[in-house]
Amino acid sequence: MDTALNTSSTSLPERPWENIQELIEAGDASLLFDFIDQMSPTETARAISRLSAENQGRLFQLLTPSDAAEIIEDISDAQAADLIEELPPEQAAAILEELDSDHLVDLLGEMDEEDAEAILGQMNPEDAEEARQFMAYPTDTAGGLMVSEFLIFPAGLTIADVLKDLQDNRETYADYHVQYFYVCDEDQRLIGVLRMHDLLFPKKSASLDSIMIRNPLTIAVESRLDELRDFFEDHDLFGAPVVDSDGRMVGVVLPESVEEARRERTDRQFLGLSGIIGGEEFRTMPLFNRAGRRLSWLSLNIVLNIIAASVIAVYQDTLAAAITLAVFLPMVSDMSGCSGNQAVAVSMRELSLGLVRPNELLRVMRKESLLGVLNGLALGMLLGGVAYLWKGNPYLGLVVGGALAANTVVAVTLGGLLPLLLKRMKMDPALVSSPLLTTVTDMCGFFFVLSFASAILPKLV
Numbered sequence: 001m002d003t004a005l006n007t008s009s010t011s012l013p014e015r016p017w018e019n020i021q022e023l024i025e026a027g028d029a030s031l032l033f034d035f036i037d038q039m040s041p042t043e044t045a046r047a048i049s050r051l052s053a054e055n056q057g058r059l060f061q062l063l064t065p066s067d068a069a070e071i072i073e074d075i076s077d078a079q080a081a082d083l084i085e086e087l088p089p090e091q092a093a094a095i096l097e098e099l100d101s102d103h104l105v106d107l108l109g110e111m112d113e114e115d116a117e118a119i120l121g122q123m124n125p126e127d128a129e130e131a132r133q134f135m136a137y138p139t140d141t142a143g144g145l146m147v148s149e150f151l152i153f154p155a156g157l158t159i160a161d162v163l164k165d166l167q168d169n170r171e172t173y174a175d176y177h178v179q180y181f182y183v184c185d186e187d188q189r190l191i192g193v194l195r196m197h198d199l200l201f202p203k204k205s206a207s208l209d210s211i212m213i214r215n216p217l218t219i220a221v222e223s224r225l226d227e228l229r230d231f232f233e234d235h236d237l238f239g240a241p242v243v244d245s246d247g248r249m250v251g252v253v254l255p256e257s258v259e260e261a262r263r264e265r266t267d268r269q270f271l272g273l274s275g276i277i278g279g280e281e282f283r284t285m286p287l288f289n290r291a292g293r294r295l296s297w298l299s300l301n302i303v304l305n306i307i308a309a310s311v312i313a314v315y316q317d318t319l320a321a322a323i324t325l326a327v328f329l330p331m332v333s334d335m336s337g338c339s340g341n342q343a344v345a346v347s348m349r350e351l352s353l354g355l356v357r358p359n360e361l362l363r364v365m366r367k368e369s370l371l372g373v374l375n376g377l378a379l380g381m382l383l384g385g386v387a388y389l390w391k392g393n394p395y396l397g398l399v400v401g402g403a404l405a406a407n408t409v410v411a412v413t414l415g416g417l418l419p420l421l422l423k424r425m426k427m428d429p430a431l432v433s434s435p436l437l438t439t440v441t442d443m444c445g446f447f448f449v450l451s452f453a454s455a456i457l458p459k460l461v
Contacts, residue, residue: 015050016035016039016043016047017046017047017048017050017051019035020032020035020036020047020048020051020055020059021051021055023035024055024058024059024062027062029062029063029064029067032059032062032063033063033067033070033071036071037070041074041075044071044074044075045074045075045076045079048071048075048079048083049079053086056083056086057086057087060083060087060091060095061087061091065091065094065095065097065098066098068095068098069095069096069098069099072084072095072099072103072107073099073103077103077106077107077110078110080107080110081107081110081111084096084107084111084119085111085112085115089115089118089119089121089122090122092119092122093119093120093122093123094122096108096119096123097123097124097127100147100149100175101130101131101134101146101147101148101149101251102134102145102146102147102257104131105131105134105135105144106139108120108131108135109135109139120132130148134146134148134251137221137222139261140224140225140261140265141221141222141223141224141225142219142220142221142222142223142228142242142251142253143221143222143242143250143251145225145228145253145257145258145261146221146242146250146251146252146253146257147177147251147252147253147254147257148250148251149175149176149177149252150176150177150178150182150239150241150249150251150252151173151176151178151181151182152181152182152183152184152188152249153165153181153182153183153184153208154183154184154185154186154208155183155184155185155191155192155207155208155209155212156207156208156209157207157208158204158205158206158207158208159199159202159203159204159205159206159208159211160204160205162181162199162208163199163204177238177239177252177254178196179195179196179238179239180193180194180195180196180238180239180241181193181194181195181196181198181199182194182216182241182249183208183209183212184248184249187246187248188248188249189243189246189247189248189249190216190218190241190243190247190248190249191209191212191214192208192209192212192213192214192216193212193213193216193241194208194211194212194213195213198211198212216241217231217235217237217240217241218240218241218242218243218247219231219240219241219242219243219253220242220243220244220245221242221243221244221245221250221251225258225261225262225265226352226354227354228253228258229258229259229262232255232258237255238254238255239252239253239254239255240252240253304435304436304438304439305439305442307439307443308333308439308442308443308446311443311446311447311450312329312446312450314450315446315450315451315453315454318450318453318454318457319450321457321460321461322396322453322457322460322461324391324396324460325399325400325449325450325453325460328383328387328400328403328449329445329446329449331383331400331404332383332400332403332404332407332445332446332448332449333407333441333442333445333446335379335383335404335408336404336407336408336410336411336441336444336445337411337437337438337441337442339372339375339376339379339408339411339412339415340411340412340414340415340437340441341415341434341437342412342415343368343371343372343411343412343413343414343415343416344415344416344418344419344434344437346416347364347415347416347417347418347419347420347429348419348429351419351420351423351429356420357420358420358421358423358424359420359424360420361417361420361421364416364417364420365413365416365417367416368412368413368415368416368417369409369412369413371412372408372409372410372411372412372413373405373409375408375412376404376405376406376407376408376409376412377405379404379405379408380401380402380403380404380405380408381401381405382401383400383401383404384397384398384400384401384402384404385397385401387399387400387401393459393460395456395459395460396460398452398456399449399452399453399456399460400449402448402452403445403448403449403452404445406444406448407441407444407445407448410440410441410444411437411440411441411444414437414440414441415437418436418437
Protein backbone atom coordinates (compact mmCIF):
# COMPACT_ATOMS: atom_id res chain seq x y z
CA MET A 1 0.00 0.00 0.00
CA ASP A 2 1.07 3.60 -0.60
CA THR A 3 2.94 4.82 2.48
CA ALA A 4 0.81 7.97 2.50
CA LEU A 5 -2.17 5.79 3.41
CA ASN A 6 -0.41 3.71 6.01
CA THR A 7 -2.55 4.19 9.10
CA SER A 8 0.08 2.67 11.36
CA SER A 9 2.31 5.67 10.77
CA THR A 10 3.15 7.60 13.93
CA SER A 11 2.57 10.98 12.27
CA LEU A 12 -0.26 12.20 10.12
CA PRO A 13 0.27 13.70 6.66
CA GLU A 14 0.14 17.47 6.20
CA ARG A 15 -3.12 17.31 4.21
CA PRO A 16 -5.04 14.36 5.71
CA TRP A 17 -8.22 15.16 3.78
CA GLU A 18 -6.46 14.09 0.59
CA ASN A 19 -5.75 10.69 2.16
CA ILE A 20 -9.35 10.44 3.34
CA GLN A 21 -10.51 11.21 -0.19
CA GLU A 22 -8.31 8.41 -1.59
CA LEU A 23 -9.67 5.94 0.94
CA ILE A 24 -13.23 6.99 0.10
CA GLU A 25 -12.57 6.42 -3.58
CA ALA A 26 -11.03 3.03 -2.76
CA GLY A 27 -14.13 2.14 -0.75
CA ASP A 28 -12.08 0.74 2.14
CA ALA A 29 -14.28 1.44 5.16
CA SER A 30 -12.01 -0.30 7.68
CA LEU A 31 -8.85 1.60 6.73
CA LEU A 32 -10.87 4.80 6.40
CA PHE A 33 -12.11 4.65 9.99
CA ASP A 34 -8.69 3.59 11.32
CA PHE A 35 -7.08 6.57 9.60
CA ILE A 36 -9.62 9.07 10.99
CA ASP A 37 -9.58 7.43 14.42
CA GLN A 38 -5.91 8.30 14.96
CA MET A 39 -6.62 11.98 14.37
CA SER A 40 -7.39 14.47 17.13
CA PRO A 41 -10.91 16.00 17.23
CA THR A 42 -9.52 19.27 15.87
CA GLU A 43 -7.77 17.50 12.99
CA THR A 44 -10.90 15.47 12.26
CA ALA A 45 -13.10 18.56 12.08
CA ARG A 46 -10.61 20.36 9.83
CA ALA A 47 -10.14 17.40 7.49
CA ILE A 48 -13.85 16.71 7.05
CA SER A 49 -14.54 20.39 6.40
CA ARG A 50 -12.07 20.28 3.48
CA LEU A 51 -13.89 17.41 1.75
CA SER A 52 -16.39 18.17 -0.98
CA ALA A 53 -20.07 17.81 -0.10
CA GLU A 54 -20.18 14.67 -2.25
CA ASN A 55 -17.25 13.03 -0.45
CA GLN A 56 -18.66 13.99 2.95
CA GLY A 57 -21.81 12.08 2.06
CA ARG A 58 -19.83 9.11 0.73
CA LEU A 59 -17.73 9.08 3.91
CA PHE A 60 -20.75 8.48 6.12
CA GLN A 61 -22.27 6.02 3.68
CA LEU A 62 -19.15 3.87 3.86
CA LEU A 63 -18.87 3.82 7.64
CA THR A 64 -21.02 1.77 9.99
CA PRO A 65 -23.45 3.83 12.10
CA SER A 66 -21.34 3.28 15.24
CA ASP A 67 -18.12 4.37 13.49
CA ALA A 68 -19.88 7.38 11.98
CA ALA A 69 -21.20 8.31 15.42
CA GLU A 70 -17.67 8.28 16.85
CA ILE A 71 -16.60 10.76 14.18
CA ILE A 72 -19.68 12.91 14.78
CA GLU A 73 -18.71 13.17 18.46
CA ASP A 74 -15.35 14.71 17.47
CA ILE A 75 -16.76 17.68 15.58
CA SER A 76 -18.90 20.64 16.63
CA ASP A 77 -22.69 20.30 16.80
CA ALA A 78 -23.21 22.92 14.09
CA GLN A 79 -20.82 21.19 11.67
CA ALA A 80 -22.22 17.74 12.51
CA ALA A 81 -25.81 18.90 12.05
CA ASP A 82 -25.02 20.27 8.59
CA LEU A 83 -23.48 16.92 7.61
CA ILE A 84 -26.31 14.83 9.07
CA GLU A 85 -28.97 16.90 7.34
CA GLU A 86 -27.51 15.97 3.95
CA LEU A 87 -27.90 12.22 4.62
CA PRO A 88 -31.03 10.19 3.91
CA PRO A 89 -33.25 10.26 7.04
CA GLU A 90 -32.96 6.50 7.65
CA GLN A 91 -29.15 6.65 7.55
CA ALA A 92 -29.06 9.75 9.74
CA ALA A 93 -31.37 8.07 12.26
CA ALA A 94 -29.12 4.99 12.46
CA ILE A 95 -26.12 7.20 13.26
CA LEU A 96 -27.91 9.39 15.82
CA GLU A 97 -29.23 6.35 17.70
CA GLU A 98 -25.60 5.48 18.48
CA LEU A 99 -25.06 8.79 20.33
CA ASP A 100 -25.67 9.64 23.97
CA SER A 101 -29.11 11.13 24.52
CA ASP A 102 -27.83 14.64 25.30
CA HIS A 103 -25.65 14.74 22.18
CA LEU A 104 -28.50 13.40 20.03
CA VAL A 105 -30.85 16.11 21.28
CA ASP A 106 -28.21 18.83 20.76
CA LEU A 107 -27.77 17.79 17.13
CA LEU A 108 -31.51 17.63 16.46
CA GLY A 109 -31.84 21.09 18.00
CA GLU A 110 -29.30 22.46 15.50
CA MET A 111 -31.28 21.18 12.51
CA ASP A 112 -34.25 22.60 10.66
CA GLU A 113 -37.46 21.41 12.27
CA GLU A 114 -38.52 19.57 9.10
CA ASP A 115 -35.22 17.67 8.83
CA ALA A 116 -35.21 16.82 12.54
CA GLU A 117 -38.75 15.46 12.37
CA ALA A 118 -37.92 13.36 9.29
CA ILE A 119 -35.02 11.76 11.17
CA LEU A 120 -37.12 11.18 14.29
CA GLY A 121 -39.67 9.44 12.10
CA GLN A 122 -37.04 6.85 11.13
CA MET A 123 -35.82 6.21 14.68
CA ASN A 124 -36.97 3.62 17.17
CA PRO A 125 -40.35 4.96 18.43
CA GLU A 126 -39.27 4.85 22.08
CA ASP A 127 -35.99 6.67 21.36
CA ALA A 128 -37.79 9.21 19.20
CA GLU A 129 -40.38 9.92 21.89
CA GLU A 130 -37.65 10.34 24.49
CA ALA A 131 -35.77 12.73 22.19
CA ARG A 132 -38.92 14.82 21.67
CA GLN A 133 -39.42 15.05 25.43
CA PHE A 134 -35.82 16.19 25.92
CA MET A 135 -36.12 18.73 23.10
CA ALA A 136 -39.08 20.31 24.88
CA TYR A 137 -36.74 21.55 27.63
CA PRO A 138 -34.79 24.81 27.11
CA THR A 139 -31.21 24.02 26.12
CA ASP A 140 -29.71 25.91 29.06
CA THR A 141 -31.61 24.00 31.76
CA ALA A 142 -30.99 20.71 33.53
CA GLY A 143 -33.65 19.12 31.33
CA GLY A 144 -31.86 20.23 28.20
CA LEU A 145 -28.44 19.03 29.40
CA MET A 146 -29.27 15.77 31.16
CA VAL A 147 -28.59 12.27 29.83
CA SER A 148 -31.06 9.42 30.00
CA GLU A 149 -28.42 6.69 30.30
CA PHE A 150 -28.40 5.93 34.04
CA LEU A 151 -29.10 2.92 36.23
CA ILE A 152 -31.98 2.72 38.68
CA PHE A 153 -33.01 -0.20 40.87
CA PRO A 154 -35.90 -0.92 43.26
CA ALA A 155 -35.07 -0.56 46.93
CA GLY A 156 -35.90 -4.19 47.69
CA LEU A 157 -33.16 -5.69 45.51
CA THR A 158 -29.99 -7.09 47.05
CA ILE A 159 -26.41 -6.36 46.07
CA ALA A 160 -26.27 -9.80 44.46
CA ASP A 161 -29.23 -8.85 42.25
CA VAL A 162 -27.54 -5.66 41.13
CA LEU A 163 -24.21 -7.36 40.40
CA LYS A 164 -25.99 -10.00 38.33
CA ASP A 165 -27.83 -7.31 36.35
CA LEU A 166 -24.55 -5.46 35.70
CA GLN A 167 -22.93 -8.66 34.46
CA ASP A 168 -25.87 -9.69 32.30
CA ASN A 169 -26.05 -6.23 30.64
CA ARG A 170 -22.37 -5.30 30.64
CA GLU A 171 -22.30 -4.58 26.90
CA THR A 172 -25.27 -2.22 27.12
CA TYR A 173 -24.00 -0.46 30.24
CA ALA A 174 -20.44 -0.11 28.92
CA ASP A 175 -21.27 3.23 27.27
CA TYR A 176 -23.13 4.61 30.29
CA HIS A 177 -21.55 7.22 32.57
CA VAL A 178 -21.95 4.93 35.56
CA GLN A 179 -20.58 6.46 38.75
CA TYR A 180 -23.69 6.15 40.89
CA PHE A 181 -26.66 3.80 41.11
CA TYR A 182 -30.03 5.32 41.89
CA VAL A 183 -32.74 3.74 44.01
CA CYS A 184 -36.34 4.63 43.22
CA ASP A 185 -39.75 3.56 44.49
CA GLU A 186 -42.47 2.05 42.33
CA ASP A 187 -43.49 5.54 41.09
CA GLN A 188 -39.95 6.33 39.89
CA ARG A 189 -39.40 8.78 42.76
CA LEU A 190 -35.78 8.98 43.84
CA ILE A 191 -35.25 7.76 47.41
CA GLY A 192 -31.53 6.94 47.56
CA VAL A 193 -28.20 6.68 45.79
CA LEU A 194 -25.33 4.18 45.85
CA ARG A 195 -21.71 4.83 44.98
CA MET A 196 -19.77 2.28 42.97
CA HIS A 197 -17.76 1.08 45.96
CA ASP A 198 -20.94 0.66 48.05
CA LEU A 199 -21.51 -2.57 46.11
CA LEU A 200 -18.09 -4.04 46.90
CA PHE A 201 -17.85 -4.37 50.66
CA PRO A 202 -21.26 -5.18 52.21
CA LYS A 203 -22.66 -8.71 52.14
CA LYS A 204 -24.20 -9.67 48.82
CA SER A 205 -27.42 -10.48 50.62
CA ALA A 206 -27.74 -6.88 51.88
CA SER A 207 -30.70 -4.99 50.42
CA LEU A 208 -30.17 -1.68 48.68
CA ASP A 209 -32.38 0.27 51.06
CA SER A 210 -30.17 -0.80 53.97
CA ILE A 211 -26.95 0.64 52.50
CA MET A 212 -28.10 3.46 50.22
CA ILE A 213 -27.54 7.14 50.97
CA ARG A 214 -30.96 8.54 51.75
CA ASN A 215 -32.25 12.00 50.76
CA PRO A 216 -29.62 12.46 48.05
CA LEU A 217 -28.82 15.81 46.47
CA THR A 218 -30.99 16.46 43.42
CA ILE A 219 -31.41 19.07 40.71
CA ALA A 220 -34.78 20.36 39.52
CA VAL A 221 -35.40 19.75 35.82
CA GLU A 222 -35.96 23.48 35.21
CA SER A 223 -32.69 24.59 36.91
CA ARG A 224 -30.80 27.13 34.79
CA LEU A 225 -27.20 26.89 33.62
CA ASP A 226 -25.76 29.21 36.26
CA GLU A 227 -27.57 27.31 39.01
CA LEU A 228 -26.03 24.08 37.71
CA ARG A 229 -22.58 25.64 37.69
CA ASP A 230 -23.01 26.77 41.30
CA PHE A 231 -24.26 23.31 42.27
CA PHE A 232 -21.18 21.52 40.95
CA GLU A 233 -18.87 24.16 42.42
CA ASP A 234 -20.42 23.48 45.84
CA HIS A 235 -20.63 19.68 45.46
CA ASP A 236 -17.78 17.63 44.02
CA LEU A 237 -19.90 15.01 42.26
CA PHE A 238 -19.46 13.01 39.06
CA GLY A 239 -23.11 13.60 38.22
CA ALA A 240 -26.37 14.68 39.80
CA PRO A 241 -29.89 13.20 39.47
CA VAL A 242 -32.50 15.40 37.84
CA VAL A 243 -36.05 15.21 39.18
CA ASP A 244 -39.36 16.68 38.04
CA SER A 245 -41.84 18.56 40.22
CA ASP A 246 -43.17 15.25 41.61
CA GLY A 247 -39.71 14.00 42.62
CA ARG A 248 -39.53 11.46 39.80
CA MET A 249 -36.07 10.91 38.38
CA VAL A 250 -35.86 11.88 34.71
CA GLY A 251 -32.13 12.07 34.00
CA VAL A 252 -28.59 12.80 35.16
CA VAL A 253 -26.59 15.97 34.61
CA LEU A 254 -22.83 15.62 34.27
CA PRO A 255 -20.47 18.45 35.29
CA GLU A 256 -18.66 18.28 31.94
CA SER A 257 -21.98 18.90 30.16
CA VAL A 258 -22.49 22.03 32.24
CA GLU A 259 -19.01 23.33 31.43
CA GLU A 260 -19.46 22.63 27.74
CA ALA A 261 -22.79 24.47 27.74
CA ARG A 262 -21.18 27.47 29.45
CA ARG A 263 -18.42 27.58 26.83
CA GLU A 264 -21.00 27.39 24.04
CA ARG A 265 -23.00 30.23 25.62
CA THR A 266 -19.87 32.37 25.81
CA ASP A 267 -19.10 31.58 22.16
CA ARG A 268 -22.64 32.53 21.11
CA GLN A 269 -22.43 35.82 22.98
CA PHE A 270 -19.07 36.59 21.41
CA LEU A 271 -20.41 35.83 17.93
CA GLY A 272 -23.46 37.98 18.59
CA LEU A 273 -21.39 40.91 19.79
CA SER A 274 -19.13 40.44 16.76
CA GLY A 275 -22.09 40.71 14.40
CA ILE A 276 -22.56 37.03 13.47
CA ILE A 277 -26.32 36.51 13.67
CA GLY A 278 -27.87 33.06 13.90
CA GLY A 279 -25.19 31.11 15.76
CA GLU A 280 -21.95 29.56 14.61
CA GLU A 281 -20.51 30.26 11.19
CA PHE A 282 -17.99 28.18 9.28
CA ARG A 283 -16.44 28.95 5.92
CA THR A 284 -17.70 25.58 4.69
CA MET A 285 -21.30 26.81 5.01
CA PRO A 286 -23.19 27.99 1.88
CA LEU A 287 -22.04 31.41 0.69
CA PHE A 288 -25.47 33.07 0.69
CA ASN A 289 -26.26 31.80 4.21
CA ARG A 290 -23.03 33.31 5.51
CA ALA A 291 -23.62 36.57 3.66
CA GLY A 292 -27.14 36.83 5.06
CA ARG A 293 -25.99 36.30 8.63
CA ARG A 294 -23.46 39.10 8.36
CA LEU A 295 -25.58 41.52 6.34
CA SER A 296 -28.44 41.39 8.85
CA TRP A 297 -26.09 43.00 11.37
CA LEU A 298 -24.24 45.31 8.98
CA SER A 299 -27.49 46.67 7.52
CA LEU A 300 -28.69 47.59 11.00
CA ASN A 301 -25.41 49.37 11.65
CA ILE A 302 -25.85 51.52 8.52
CA VAL A 303 -29.14 52.82 9.90
CA LEU A 304 -27.67 53.43 13.35
CA ASN A 305 -24.67 55.28 11.95
CA ILE A 306 -26.90 57.48 9.75
CA ILE A 307 -28.78 58.50 12.90
CA ALA A 308 -25.52 59.44 14.64
CA ALA A 309 -24.18 61.27 11.58
CA SER A 310 -27.37 63.32 11.28
CA VAL A 311 -26.39 65.19 14.44
CA ILE A 312 -23.22 66.42 12.71
CA ALA A 313 -25.29 67.57 9.73
CA VAL A 314 -27.44 69.74 12.00
CA TYR A 315 -24.33 71.49 13.40
CA GLN A 316 -22.24 71.59 10.23
CA ASP A 317 -21.90 75.39 10.38
CA THR A 318 -20.47 75.19 13.89
CA LEU A 319 -18.08 72.47 12.84
CA ALA A 320 -16.98 74.46 9.79
CA ALA A 321 -16.27 77.55 11.94
CA ALA A 322 -14.29 75.62 14.57
CA ILE A 323 -12.78 72.76 12.59
CA THR A 324 -10.54 71.81 15.54
CA LEU A 325 -13.62 70.22 17.10
CA ALA A 326 -13.47 67.47 14.46
CA VAL A 327 -10.35 66.10 16.14
CA PHE A 328 -12.17 65.60 19.42
CA LEU A 329 -15.52 64.24 18.17
CA PRO A 330 -14.34 60.60 17.79
CA MET A 331 -12.42 60.82 21.08
CA VAL A 332 -15.50 61.90 23.03
CA SER A 333 -17.74 59.23 21.49
CA ASP A 334 -15.13 56.46 21.77
CA MET A 335 -14.18 57.14 25.40
CA SER A 336 -17.83 57.33 26.40
CA GLY A 337 -18.55 54.12 24.49
CA CYS A 338 -15.79 52.31 26.40
CA SER A 339 -17.25 53.47 29.71
CA GLY A 340 -20.71 52.39 28.65
CA ASN A 341 -19.52 48.94 27.55
CA GLN A 342 -18.01 48.42 30.99
CA ALA A 343 -21.45 49.01 32.50
CA VAL A 344 -23.02 46.65 29.94
CA ALA A 345 -20.56 43.93 30.92
CA VAL A 346 -21.34 44.30 34.63
CA SER A 347 -25.11 44.17 34.04
CA MET A 348 -24.76 41.13 31.78
CA ARG A 349 -22.69 39.36 34.42
CA GLU A 350 -25.09 40.18 37.25
CA LEU A 351 -28.06 39.05 35.16
CA SER A 352 -26.38 35.73 34.42
CA LEU A 353 -25.57 35.19 38.10
CA GLY A 354 -29.03 36.23 39.27
CA LEU A 355 -27.60 39.14 41.28
CA VAL A 356 -29.92 41.64 39.62
CA ARG A 357 -33.40 41.34 38.18
CA PRO A 358 -34.69 43.06 35.02
CA ASN A 359 -37.13 45.17 37.08
CA GLU A 360 -34.41 46.70 39.31
CA LEU A 361 -33.93 49.65 36.98
CA LEU A 362 -33.87 52.41 39.61
CA ARG A 363 -31.26 50.64 41.70
CA VAL A 364 -28.96 50.13 38.72
CA MET A 365 -29.52 53.66 37.42
CA ARG A 366 -28.64 55.18 40.80
CA LYS A 367 -25.43 53.19 41.18
CA GLU A 368 -24.25 53.66 37.59
CA SER A 369 -25.10 57.35 37.34
CA LEU A 370 -23.03 58.12 40.45
CA LEU A 371 -20.10 56.19 39.00
CA GLY A 372 -20.65 57.95 35.66
CA VAL A 373 -20.43 61.38 37.30
CA LEU A 374 -17.19 60.48 39.06
CA ASN A 375 -15.50 58.95 36.01
CA GLY A 376 -16.94 61.60 33.72
CA LEU A 377 -15.41 64.44 35.73
CA ALA A 378 -12.03 62.70 35.83
CA LEU A 379 -11.98 61.93 32.10
CA GLY A 380 -13.42 65.34 31.19
CA MET A 381 -10.74 67.20 33.09
CA LEU A 382 -8.05 65.04 31.51
CA LEU A 383 -9.23 65.55 27.91
CA GLY A 384 -10.10 69.21 28.53
CA GLY A 385 -6.58 69.77 29.83
CA VAL A 386 -5.10 68.18 26.72
CA ALA A 387 -7.26 70.42 24.48
CA TYR A 388 -6.20 73.53 26.39
CA LEU A 389 -2.49 72.66 26.26
CA TRP A 390 -2.74 71.91 22.53
CA LYS A 391 -4.51 75.10 21.41
CA GLY A 392 -4.07 77.37 24.43
CA ASN A 393 -7.80 78.09 24.45
CA PRO A 394 -9.50 77.39 27.80
CA TYR A 395 -12.96 77.51 26.16
CA LEU A 396 -12.02 74.67 23.84
CA GLY A 397 -10.96 72.65 26.89
CA LEU A 398 -14.25 73.52 28.60
CA VAL A 399 -16.33 72.39 25.60
CA VAL A 400 -14.44 69.15 25.03
CA GLY A 401 -14.07 68.26 28.71
CA GLY A 402 -17.69 69.12 29.53
CA ALA A 403 -18.98 67.11 26.57
CA LEU A 404 -16.96 64.05 27.58
CA ALA A 405 -18.13 64.32 31.20
CA ALA A 406 -21.78 64.63 30.21
CA ASN A 407 -21.56 61.86 27.63
CA THR A 408 -19.84 59.52 30.08
CA VAL A 409 -22.73 59.93 32.53
CA VAL A 410 -25.22 59.11 29.76
CA ALA A 411 -23.18 56.15 28.46
CA VAL A 412 -22.54 54.55 31.84
CA THR A 413 -26.13 54.95 33.00
CA LEU A 414 -27.57 53.68 29.73
CA GLY A 415 -25.01 50.85 29.57
CA GLY A 416 -26.16 49.63 32.96
CA LEU A 417 -29.85 49.85 32.09
CA LEU A 418 -29.93 48.51 28.51
CA PRO A 419 -29.37 44.80 29.31
CA LEU A 420 -32.15 44.94 31.93
CA LEU A 421 -34.56 46.71 29.59
CA LEU A 422 -33.86 44.31 26.74
CA LYS A 423 -34.24 41.32 29.05
CA ARG A 424 -37.67 42.59 30.09
CA MET A 425 -38.58 42.91 26.39
CA LYS A 426 -37.57 39.26 25.79
CA MET A 427 -34.67 40.32 23.56
CA ASP A 428 -31.10 39.07 23.71
CA PRO A 429 -29.19 41.71 25.71
CA ALA A 430 -25.82 40.33 24.60
CA LEU A 431 -26.70 40.92 20.96
CA VAL A 432 -28.53 44.24 21.03
CA SER A 433 -26.93 46.24 23.86
CA SER A 434 -23.68 47.18 22.13
CA PRO A 435 -25.07 48.56 18.84
CA LEU A 436 -27.72 50.58 20.64
CA LEU A 437 -25.20 51.92 23.11
CA THR A 438 -22.73 52.80 20.35
CA THR A 439 -25.37 54.74 18.44
CA VAL A 440 -26.56 56.67 21.48
CA THR A 441 -23.05 57.53 22.72
CA ASP A 442 -22.03 58.69 19.23
CA MET A 443 -25.17 60.76 18.82
CA CYS A 444 -25.01 62.27 22.33
CA GLY A 445 -21.26 62.85 22.12
CA PHE A 446 -21.58 64.74 18.84
CA PHE A 447 -24.55 66.66 20.25
CA PHE A 448 -22.79 67.71 23.45
CA VAL A 449 -19.61 68.83 21.71
CA LEU A 450 -21.34 70.77 18.95
CA SER A 451 -24.13 72.27 21.07
CA PHE A 452 -21.67 73.44 23.76
CA ALA A 453 -19.45 74.85 21.02
CA SER A 454 -22.40 76.67 19.39
CA ALA A 455 -23.20 78.35 22.70
CA ILE A 456 -19.76 79.97 22.91
CA LEU A 457 -18.72 79.87 19.27
CA PRO A 458 -17.21 83.41 19.17
CA LYS A 459 -14.71 82.41 21.87
CA LEU A 460 -13.57 79.36 19.92
CA VAL A 461 -12.70 81.02 16.59
